[in-house]
Amino acid sequence: MALVQQVQLQSGPPGAANRARRVAGSPAWRLVGRRLLAAIPVLWGVTLLTYAIMSTLPNTTAQAQLGLNATQAQVAALNHALGLDQPFWTRYWHWFVAVLHGNLGTSISNQSVNAELASKLPVTLVLLAYALVVAVVLAIIVAVLAARKPNGIADRISLAISMIGLSAAPYAFAFVLIIVFAVKLGWFPVISGSLGSTPMSYFKALTLPAASIGFGLFAIYTRILRADLVEQMQREDYIVTAKAKGVPPWRVLIRHALRNSMFTLITIIGLNLGALVGATAIIETIFSVPGIGQDLINGIQNHDFPLIEGIVLVFALLTVFGNLLADLMYAVLDPRIRYGTSNS
Amino acid sequence: MALPIPEGSATTALPTLATAAPPPLPSLVSSRQLRMQRIGRSLRLWIPVSILGVIIFTAFIWPLVYTLPSPTNGNILDAGLPPFSPGHLLGTDPVGVDLFSYYVYGTQTSLEIAVGTTIIGMAIGCAIGVTAAFAGGWVDAVLSRVLDILIAFPALILVLVVSYALGPSKLHLTYALAFFSIPVFGRVARGATLVLRSSPFMTAARLSGTRNWRIIARHIMPNILPGIISFSLLGLGLVIIIEGAIDFLGQGIEPPQPSLGQAIAQGQTTMTATPEYVLMPSIGLLILVIALNMFGDALRERWGVQ
Numbered sequence: 001m002a003l004v005q006q007v008q009l010q011s012g013p014p015g016a017a018n019r020a021r022r023v024a025g026s027p028a029w030r031l032v033g034r035r036l037l038a039a040i041p042v043l044w045g046v047t048l049l050t051y052a053i054m055s056t057l058p059n060t061t062a063q064a065q066l067g068l069n070a071t072q073a074q075v076a077a078l079n080h081a082l083g084l085d086q087p088f089w090t091r092y093w094h095w096f097v098a099v100l101h102g103n104l105g106t107s108i109s110n111q112s113v114n115a116e117l118a119s120k121l122p123v124t125l126v127l128l129a130y131a132l133v134v135a136v137v138l139a140i141i142v143a144v145l146a147a148r149k150p151n152g153i154a155d156r157i158s159l160a161i162s163m164i165g166l167s168a169a170p171y172a173f174a175f176v177l178i179i180v181f182a183v184k185l186g187w188f189p190v191i192s193g194s195l196g197s198t199p200m201s202y203f204k205a206l207t208l209p210a211a212s213i214g215f216g217l218f219a220i221y222t223r224i225l226r227a228d229l230v231e232q233m234q235r236e237d238y239i240v241t242a243k244a245k246g247v248p249p250w251r252v253l254i255r256h257a258l259r260n261s262m263f264t265l266i267t268i269i270g271l272n273l274g275a276l277v278g279a280t281a282i283i284e285t286i287f288s289v290p291g292i293g294q295d296l297i298n299g300i301q302n303h304d305f306p307l308i309e310g311i312v313l314v315f316a317l318l319t320v321f322g323n324l325l326a327d328l329m330y331a332v333l334d335p336r337i338r339y340g341t342s343n344s
Numbered sequence: 345m346a347l348p349i350p351e352g353s354a355t356t357a358l359p360t361l362a363t364a365a366p367p368p369l370p371s372l373v374s375s376r377q378l379r380m381q382r383i384g385r386s387l388r389l390w391i392p393v394s395i396l397g398v399i400i401f402t403a404f405i406w407p408l409v410y411t412l413p414s415p416t417n418g419n420i421l422d423a424g425l426p427p428f429s430p431g432h433l434l435g436t437d438p439v440g441v442d443l444f445s446y447y448v449y450g451t452q453t454s455l456e457i458a459v460g461t462t463i464i465g466m467a468i469g470c471a472i473g474v475t476a477a478f479a480g481g482w483v484d485a486v487l488s489r490v491l492d493i494l495i496a497f498p499a500l501i502l503v504l505v506v507s508y509a510l511g512p513s514k515l516h517l518t519y520a521l522a523f524f525s526i527p528v529f530g531r532v533a534r535g536a537t538l539v540l541r542s543s544p545f546m547t548a549a550r551l552s553g554t555r556n557w558r559i560i561a562r563h564i565m566p567n568i569l570p571g572i573i574s575f576s577l578l579g580l581g582l583v584i585i586i587e588g589a590i591d592f593l594g595q596g597i598e599p600p601q602p603s604l605g606q607a608i609a610q611g612q613t614t615m616t617a618t619p620e621y622v623l624m625p626s627i628g629l630l631i632l633v634i635a636l637n638m639f640g641d642a643l644r645e646r647w648g649v650q
Contacts, residue, residue: 038489045493053502056509167633169585171592172608172626179619278500282589297593300504312498319496 035327039320046316047099047309051092054305095309104313105306107299113310117292121314124280124291127206131214132269139221139265144253146222147229158222165219170279174212174286181208191288209287213279217272224268228261229253236260263329270326274319389646392638399632403451413442415449415602427620434624438614443621447628450602454632457518458583462576464522469529470572474564476530477537478556488534491527499524499586507595517596521583532575536568570647577640581633588629604629 070078079085086094098105104113146158182190188208233239233253242252281293288294292311299307406412427435427443434443476487499521506520540546540563549559584604590596591605604625611621643649 038492041489042492042496045489046496049493049497050501053505056505163634163637164630167581167637168630169588169608169626169633171589172622172629175608175612175615175622175626179615179622183616183619274496277498278586278589281498281500282593285593296498296501297504300501300508303508308501312501315498316496 031327032324035324039324042320043313043316047096047313048092050309050312051095051305052088054303054308055088055091095306099313104310107307108302108304113306116295116307117310117314120290120292120295123289124284124293126202127210127213127284127289127291128276128280130203130206130210131217134210135214135217135221136265136269139218139225140258142218143222143225143229144258146226147233147257148249148253150230155226158226162219162222165215166223168215170212170216171282171286173215174208174283177208177211178286206289209283209289212283212286213276216279217276220272221265221268225261225265228264229257232257232260266329267326270322270324270329273322273325274315277315277318385645388638389642392635392642395631395635396639399451399635400455403448403455407445407448407452412445412448415441415446416600417441427624435620437610437621438618443624446602446607447604447625450604450607450625451628451632453514453597453601453603454584454587454605454629457514457521457587458580460518461521461525461583461587462579464518465525465579466529466572466576468522469526470533470565470568472526473530473533473535474537474560474568477534477541478560478564480541484534487530491530491534494524494527495531497524500590503586503590504593504595507590512596512598514597514601517587517590521587525579525583528579529572529576532572533568536571537564540564540567570643571649574640574643574647574649577636577643581636581640584629584633584636 076085084091095105102114104117107113107116142158142161146152146155149155178190181187189205236257239252239256242256243249247256277293280291281296283289284291284293285297292314295307296311298304299311425436434447436442437446472487472491476484476491502523503517503520506516510516546559546563549563554563587596588603588605588608591603592609594609596605597603607625608622608629611618611623611625615622
């Protein structure tokens with residue numbers, strides 16, 4: 001958000017020379033480069049922090065692999081073989097070098113973390129995409145209806161719904177959904193453990209989890225979009241111009257105001273991606289969706305270092321990518337805004 | 345903007361017009377509508393405040409005044425009573441624990457953790473955010489990166505690990521949750537301070553040789569606090585929800601101790617047969633968080649933040 005405050009309005013005549021310079025020095029590409037560079041220390045810091053925090057836990061990897069009957073010597077031998085008896089920085093360095101080579105290591109249950117992520121990550125991404133798309137589409141519809149007449153009936157209803165969505169705990173909401181739609185009505189399965197292979201079975205199994213994640217998102221998006229639309233309709237000159245031209249109110253709202261409010265919405269979506277991690281982990285656990293959120297919780301309970309590190313890295317990438325996307329959308333889509341050269 | 349009246353001039357019509365009281369603004373809203381708006385505005389503040397008042401009274405003062413049944417030990421003979429049974433307002437759970445008492449003490453726990461977390465997070469986060477924005481330069485760059493790292497780091501992991509490493513307790517949970525609320529407050533404080541930094545009164549304060557700590561204490565803090573406090577009410581609601589999630593995953597408060605998250609987690613095991621054990625604490629949680637959010641919104645409206 002701080003970035004937004006550093007935007008500069010580019011002024012100057014749109015001459016040919018100016019245009020050529022803009023393409024060559026493409027501020028958007030410079031921005032991509034700068035953001036990617038800034039992302040590197042963040043990603044590195046996250047992995048180091050995770051590694052440091054996890055290493056404060058008692059190391060039970062060898063014991064877990066050998067079983068409870070293993071002798072002290074056997075445990076020590078395996079610890080040595082796995083390199084777990086080495087100092088923290090050595091271990092972290094080995095892990096870090098391996099990650100740079102694209103190898104996330106082996107989990108406590110002797111499986112490749114890469115393979116684990118490859119099989120589980122798509123499910124989580126589909127779930128998140130499902131929740132996001134439905135939340136955004138519904139939010140746009142409801143926000144436009146609400147902004148059509150501020151303080152009208154539609155506005156008040158949408159405010160009430162979004163207040164509930166904002167305040168409801170996702171897990172509590174998930175149980176309400178299960179009780180109503182799975183237990184009483186039987187429309188959807190209670191447990192989404194097996195997703196099936198057809199798109200339809202996927203859709204059926206993931207609907208309740210996606211709704212549990214999406215309701216909160218929908219509430220946030222609706223509130224922000226509605227506020228932005230109302231403000232634009234009251235303040236902006238181009239809205240007055242459009243109205244004065246005799247453009248029908250609906251068209252002003254959708255073609256003029258909504259188009260510009262979308263930038264705000266996209267920024268919020270990007271900035272929120274990282275915050276979805278916690279919700280995903282809990283919702284996947286409740287519905288036993290075989291995604292990386294559930295894996296993360298299991299990993300923590302089993303003290304599975306490499307698995308947790310791998311998943312945290314993926315989630316951190318998602319957060320950084322979301323922030324980058326938000327910045328870029330702002331810079332590329334909205335020609336009124338160009339970023340200044342100062343870093344933030 | 346009264347125009348000077350030219351004395352003894354012949355064109356008296358114009359000056360009279362100009363000196364007359366300014367014409368009232370075209371009345372878009374009637375006085376009745378205005379009154380309704382004022383009532384609505386105060387209702388938006390006082391409804392959540394009174395709900396919160398009732399909740400806080402019930403959670404903290406009522407148990408001191410009136411002896412509630414134990415929230416952990418029940419009589420097995422009273423097991424599974426429906427709501428509104430004599431002596432048990434909300435009934436009892438499958439082992440005979442009085443649910444009203446359980447929820448009262450659970451709310452107490454949730455509120456204590458949420459308030460503790462928010463105060464710690466607000467204090468440290470504000471300090472980091474204000475320092476970063478005020479100092480600028482490399483200090484800002486480093487502190488902002490640290491905040492970025494903390495934001496990109498899944499809070500849930502930290503909380504779960506802390507409760508593993510230090511053992512689950514209210515205090516440890518508060519520390520862990522506070523750690524993750526620091527970057528959020530940090531960003532808000534930094535953004536608010538950046539806006540202030542270039543304002544004329546800051547320049548004036550600097551030029552008059554005011555010391556940095558005094559500028560921060562007397563000029564920055566009073567200006568950013570309304571925003572931070574109304575934001576912290578949203579944060580309180582969020583912390584209550586997250587704390588419940590951690591209890592739900594079995595890493596928060598130790599099981600015999602009551603908490604709203606525990607109540608939901610325990611009710612979930614018998615969800616198909618007795619959905620009310622899930623629904624009652626969920627609705628309680630919802631009302632508490634809605635009241636906090638509405639209170640925050642009303643304060644923002646009053647103080648004109650954002």
